[in-house]
Amino acid sequence: MTDQHRAVAIVPARDMGASEAFYRRLGFVVAADYGDYRILEDERGGHIHLNATPGWPAKIEDNALGLYLYVEDVDAAADRVRELIIGAGPEIKPWGTYEFAVSDPNGALVRIGRVIE
Secondary structure: OEOOEOOOEEEEEOOHHHHHHHHHHOOOEEEEEOOOEEEEEOOOOOEEEEEEOOOOOOOHHHOOOEEEEEOOOHHHHHHHOHHHOEEEEEEEOOOOEEEEEEEOOOOOEEEEEEEOO
């Protein structure tokens, strides 16, 4: 991977402060702030762009957006957002990952996990 070839999610944010705080809990920091558009990154090369979208649907049922964040330490990530976890918590899935799911402040489904080797 190079800076010239990668995919980055642009995540709508009804409340930019709440969205930034949520992704900070998952290890992201603001790399660039353009007011209504913020670029977040983590120490491993992950990037998320937050775009102010005040009218975005509030409920996960009305929101088709989903993200998958691959992390090395799933349990540590789960500990940072334990009260937000949907379901039982980190578990082995039939598709070969160890993961859990949360909803971000905008209703996006965020799965966090790793491939089981």
